[in-house]
Amino acid sequence: MFGLMKKTLTGLVGAGLALGLTVGTAQAEYPEKPITMVIPLGAGGSHDLNARVITSIIPTYLNQAMIVRLTPGAGGQKGTQEVANAGADGYTLLFTHNYIDQLQQHVESLPYNPNEDFVPVARINYAPIAVVVRGDSPYETMDDLIAASKADPGGIQMAHSGNWGALFVPAAQFMKALDMQWNLVPYQGGGPAMQALLSGDADVTMGFPSTLAGQIQSGDVRVLATAGAERIYDDVPTFGEVGVEGDVGFMHRVVLAPANTPKEVLTKLEEAFAALAEDKTFTRMMGRLGENVDIINGEAYQAMRDEQFGAYKVLVEQLTSQ
Amino acid sequence: MIEQFFEGLSMALRIDTFVMMALGLFGGMLVGALPGFTTLMAMAILLPISFFLDPLVGIPFLLGIYKGGMFGGSIPAILVSMPGTGAAVATSRDGYALTKQGKSRKALDMALFASVFGDTASDIFTILMIFPIAVLVMQFGPPELFAVLLMSLIIIAVTSGSNPLKALIMMMLGLWLSFIGTDPLGGVERFTFGLFELKSGIPLLPMLIGVFAIPEIASVVMRNEKTRQLAAVMGERLTLTELRRCFRTIGRSTVIGTSIGIIPGLGQVVAAMMGYSAAKNASETPEKFGQGELEGVAAAEAANNSVNGPTMVPLLTLGIPGDNVTAILLGAFVAQGLRPGPQLFDEQGATVFAILIAMIFGNIMFLAIGYLSIPLFSRIVTIKVSVLIPLVIMFAFAGAFVFRSDSVDLLMLVVFGIFGIVAKAARFDVMPMVMGFILGPPLEYAFGQTVAMTNGDMFGFFLGERWGAATVLALCPVFGYLLWKRMQSVNTA
Numbered sequence: 001m002f003g004l005m006k007k008t009l010t011g012l013v014g015a016g017l018a019l020g021l022t023v024g025t026a027q028a029e030y031p032e033k034p035i036t037m038v039i040p041l042g043a044g045g046s047h048d049l050n051a052r053v054i055t056s057i058i059p060t061y062l063n064q065a066m067i068v069r070l071t072p073g074a075g076g077q078k079g080t081q082e083v084a085n086a087g088a089d090g091y092t093l094l095f096t097h098n099y100i101d102q103l104q105q106h107v108e109s110l111p112y113n114p115n116e117d118f119v120p121v122a123r124i125n126y127a128p129i130a131v132v133v134r135g136d137s138p139y140e141t142m143d144d145l146i147a148a149s150k151a152d153p154g155g156i157q158m159a160h161s162g163n164w165g166a167l168f169v170p171a172a173q174f175m176k177a178l179d180m181q182w183n184l185v186p187y188q189g190g191g192p193a194m195q196a197l198l199s200g201d202a203d204v205t206m207g208f209p210s211t212l213a214g215q216i217q218s219g220d221v222r223v224l225a226t227a228g229a230e231r232i233y234d235d236v237p238t239f240g241e242v243g244v245e246g247d248v249g250f251m252h253r254v255v256l257a258p259a260n261t262p263k264e265v266l267t268k269l270e271e272a273f274a275a276l277a278e279d280k281t282f283t284r285m286m287g288r289l290g291e292n293v294d295i296i297n298g299e300a301y302q303a304m305r306d307e308q309f310g311a312y313k314v315l316v317e318q319l320t321s322q
Numbered sequence: 323m324i325e326q327f328f329e330g331l332s333m334a335l336r337i338d339t340f341v342m343m344a345l346g347l348f349g350g351m352l353v354g355a356l357p358g359f360t361t362l363m364a365m366a367i368l369l370p371i372s373f374f375l376d377p378l379v380g381i382p383f384l385l386g387i388y389k390g391g392m393f394g395g396s397i398p399a400i401l402v403s404m405p406g407t408g409a410a411v412a413t414s415r416d417g418y419a420l421t422k423q424g425k426s427r428k429a430l431d432m433a434l435f436a437s438v439f440g441d442t443a444s445d446i447f448t449i450l451m452i453f454p455i456a457v458l459v460m461q462f463g464p465p466e467l468f469a470v471l472l473m474s475l476i477i478i479a480v481t482s483g484s485n486p487l488k489a490l491i492m493m494m495l496g497l498w499l500s501f502i503g504t505d506p507l508g509g510v511e512r513f514t515f516g517l518f519e520l521k522s523g524i525p526l527l528p529m530l531i532g533v534f535a536i537p538e539i540a541s542v543v544m545r546n547e548k549t550r551q552l553a554a555v556m557g558e559r560l561t562l563t564e565l566r567r568c569f570r571t572i573g574r575s576t577v578i579g580t581s582i583g584i585i586p587g588l589g590q591v592v593a594a595m596m597g598y599s600a601a602k603n604a605s606e607t608p609e610k611f612g613q614g615e616l617e618g619v620a621a622a623e624a625a626n627n628s629v630n631g632p633t634m635v636p637l638l639t640l641g642i643p644g645d646n647v648t649a650i651l652l653g654a655f656v657a658q659g660l661r662p663g664p665q666l667f668d669e670q671g672a673t674v675f676a677i678l679i680a681m682i683f684g685n686i687m688f689l690a691i692g693y694l695s696i697p698l699f700s701r702i703v704t705i706k707v708s709v710l711i712p713l714v715i716m717f718a719f720a721g722a723f724v725f726r727s728d729s730v731d732l733l734m735l736v737v738f739g740i741f742g743i744v745a746k747a748a749r750f751d752v753m754p755m756v757m758g759f760i761l762g763p764p765l766e767y768a769f770g771q772t773v774a775m776t777n778g779d780m781f782g783f784f785l786g787e788r789w790g791a792a793t794v795l796a797l798c799p800v801f802g803y804l805l806w807k808r809m810q811s812v813n814t815a
């Protein structure tokens with residue numbers, strides 16, 4: 001309640017200051033008012049929770065408050081468009097992920113151009129995904145599952161969290177790389193998809209290891225493969241080892257700024273985000289959420305974005321041409 | 323198990339837990355009472371605070387916000403006919419009618435008592451039956467959800483108004499309105515006419531405020547009701563006799579709400595409507611419902627609050643959050659080193675019981691907090707009409723805007739407001755429309771999922787694998803017909 005009031009108040013004060021100060025203070029050092037971080041996703045999701053941690057720590061390094069604004073809708077396009085139309089002054093940032101950022105442009109026409117309208121500021125962290133089946137599933141290994149999927153195209157039910165979402169895309173990449181067919185059934189989020197797996201409605205789903213620990217420990221689910229170059233669990237192969245190569249199965253949480261944001265503003269922001277990696281409270285709080293911290297600067301992430309652009313383009317073309 | 327329970331009981335009895343929970347309850351109530359602000363937002367913002375608190379303080383604090391906010395939502399619904407969430411729509415119906423009769427205090431007292439009773443009873447039931455509920459939750463998949471939603475829509479259409487045909491027309495309109503925007507399954511745009519503003523669909527809040535609050539404001543203004551005044555008196559408090567009269571209704575609604583809470587994905591809106599419909603159907607004077615019947619408030623509030631207990635079960639036993647509120651709670655649990663899931667009760671059983679017990683104490687505490695705050699809130703209706711009406715209009719627009727910070731929503735509010743005025747004049751009840759609009763997307767989603775699951779053989783799938791869902795679907799027309807007959811006999815009598 002107090003936090004809400006404080007945020008509302010700082011917002012109001014900030015807005016008042018902005019009105020009063022627009023004339024004549026162009027030289028003042030950024031940031032001179034609170035920064036808004038737009039999340040194009042709903043309340044209570046992993047982005048929301050991550051952002052709450054970021055915004056409670058980053059004021060230490062920016063000397064200004066950072067306010068979260070949730071603008072869900074149209075699969076993330078609403079919030080993204082809002083930032084695309086915002087002033088390129090560093091006071092409106094977007095906290096999004098790679099599928100909204102780079103994949104959607106290949107699926108439909110967007111009211112903005114992700115590559116021309118945005119520049120990356122920082123990648124905060126990433127979540128590698130894992131292929132999971134029920135503990136009592138007949139598929140002991142990924143090879144079993146692949147063999148069964150090839151033997152019965154479309155017979156294996158795969159529960160995912162929505163079309164072109166964080167579970168759908170890796171599943172599609174799997175199907176493409178391994179030349180097999182799953183019956184993809186959408187659920188409203190990763191939680192319901194996991195519940196469908198446990199209740200027997202689905203044969204396979206995907207999930208983030210940070211959320212799976214409990215079920216793995218109790219034996220309710222079995223992990224068959226995990227994303228990334230290194231094994232997360234000693235006895236579980238990586239995607240690469242089962243024949244799925246490339247940047248598959250990572251959700252990168254990234255902060256973007258409108259293109260044409262002044263260089264010195266970007267530098268200031270990049271420094272502040274880089275400082276988070278060294279901040280003990282930040283890493284501890286993220287650790288408590290079960291999230292890693294692996295901050296990459298804007299330039300380095302741009303290279304990854306370019307790669308995603310090409311990979312998703314090919315993926316969508318192949319999936320939609322069938 | 324029993325040992326853990328008593329250990330938990332002793333752990334829960336600490337002063338800081340109670341203080342923080344009281345803070346959360348009161349704060350949540352204030353946030354919930356402001357249209358446009360949701361308890362979900364408040365919980366997400368305050369989540370980091372709970373990281374720094376002891377688990378037995380931080381989690382009850384968040385739960386307090388949630389419970390307080392649930393009741394807070396019914397305050398504007400009762401006082402100014404402005405339901406901020408779908409769950410408060412049914413409450414608003416008789417609640418606002420009571421306010422107009424100068425009985426707003428009675429309505430608020432009844433809402434408070436019914437909420438607290440429903441919540442407490444379902445919490446206790448949940449603690450006792452947590453593992454059987456966990457098994458039961460697993461029996462419900464998309465086909466069952468689809469069948470139950472369809473049944474709910476039929477019941478709402480038939481029982482809500484005096485004219486089922488008009489109600490059905492309005493419900494169809496609501497369903498159609500819910501189709502506008504991006505199709506949730508295939509991602510295809512529908513009825514957007516290429517407008518980006520419509521791509522994410524019509525937002526709920528401007529519709530709720532538009533069709534429920536604006537026509538009431540308009541009727542006061544148009545009739546120039548200076549003399550009558552919106553309701554100059556707060557009225558008396560609820561009497562024990564009135565409360566006793568509603569015991570049956572509260573009990574029935576609690577059972578309905580708790581059962582609906584077990585089915586993942588149904589939620590408070592359906593519970594409130596089903597509780598309300600059942601009370602109306604069981605009443606000897608169903609024609610009084612909607613005209614300011616205390617039982618109506620009791621039925622809706624007991625039902626929507628008793629959903630809470632069972633919705634915690636998948637979170638606690640499987641580590642799966644079913645909605646955004648439980649997702650935030652999952653974050654709070656995990657941050658405290660309590661990883662919800664099957665092993666939670668083995669490892670941390672006492673702590674979990676302590677949290678559940680604190681929930682029950684919180685309910686009792688809320689009875690006192692709410693009871694003491696109600697006179698404060700009901701004072702709103704004693705404000706002079708010439709001041710109150712502009713204030714309500716301001717809150718209507720501010721509430722519609724603050725939800726998504728999108729100026730299009732203001733336009734939507736005006737459009738729905740005018741629609742509400744016209745519908746009221748033509749004696750079309752807007753409630754079935756709103757219910758069609760709210761329940762349309764989950765109905766469609768569940769249907770789409772079911773189709774995806776069947777691999778093309780719909781009949782074989784339902785009859786061979788999903789006989790439960792098939793039974794409910796088969797009963798739909800029978801149930802609808804019987805209720806229709808009953809309502810007809812009531813209306814002609």
